[in-house]
Amino acid sequence: VMVWLRRCTHYLFIVVVAVNSTLLTINAGDYIFYTDWAWTSFTVFSISQTLMLAVGATYYLTFTGVPGTATYYGLIMTVYTWVAKGAWFALGYPYDFIVTPIWLPSAMLLDLAYWATKRNKHSLILFGGVLVGMSLPLFNMVNLITVADPLETAFKYPRPTLPPYMTPIEPQVGKFYNSPVALGAGAGAVLSVTFTALGCKLNTWTYRWMAA
Numbered sequence: 001v002m003v004w005l006r007r008c009t010h011y012l013f014i015v016v017v018a019v020n021s022t023l024l025t026i027n028a029g030d031y032i033f034y035t036d037w038a039w040t041s042f043t044v045f046s047i048s049q050t051l052m053l054a055v056g057a058t059y060y061l062t063f064t065g066v067p068g069t070a071t072y073y074g075l076i077m078t079v080y081t082w083v084a085k086g087a088w089f090a091l092g093y094p095y096d097f098i099v100t101p102i103w104l105p106s107a108m109l110l111d112l113a114y115w116a117t118k119r120n121k122h123s124l125i126l127f128g129g130v131l132v133g134m135s136l137p138l139f140n141m142v143n144l145i146t147v148a149d150p151l152e153t154a155f156k157y158p159r160p161t162l163p164p165y166m167t168p169i170e171p172q173v174g175k176f177y178n179s180p181v182a183l184g185a186g187a188g189a190v191l192s193v194t195f196t197a198l199g200c201k202l203n204t205w206t207y208r209w210m211a212a
């Protein structure tokens with residue numbers, strides 16, 4: 001009975017973590033909606049995506065102990081987001097304007113770090129965390145530049161959820177404008193180590209709770 005209770009709890013936790021991760025990052029591909037603040041949004045969203053991917057994927061990965069589960073977790077988040085982004089299409093936005101964040105390559109690097117170090121948890125935190133933090137902004141920028149004529153489309157389809165008082169009066173081209181990828185990757189490389197460690201710690205807490 002306890003074995004099945006633990007297994008059911010494990011899968012329940014995975015679904016809860018994956019769903020909540022997706023909900024918290026559901027608009028993280030919509031940098032271009034914030035036309036005047038696109039690069040600032042890109043940097044902030046890069047860190048938020050890194051947080052949700054690293055914590056959830058590491059938790060799942062260390063829980064099962066099987067390399068490959070981080071990629072599976074990233075796939076779950078991706079599919080959930082595809083479905084949610086269907087709402088934008090239903091509102092009349094063109095397909096080539098709906099940006100879905102790319103999590104899979106970073107999740108694969110997390111799996112690779114875990115597998116290559118023979119399932120060493122500390123190496124996973126250090127190497128995997130840095131790899132996720134540095135790679136995610138890069139992959140998402142490649143994703144973003146594939147959007148067809150983003151500026152024109154953004155003005156044609158203004159973001160319906162952005163209230164008028166939040167719309168910038170003039171374009172803001174400050175320090176974030178120059179290199180959002182470098183800023184996001186730099187911050188991510190540092191913060192992701194902490195995020196990955198948190199995922200490992202959540203796993204420890206879960207085991208203790210289920211063993212009680």
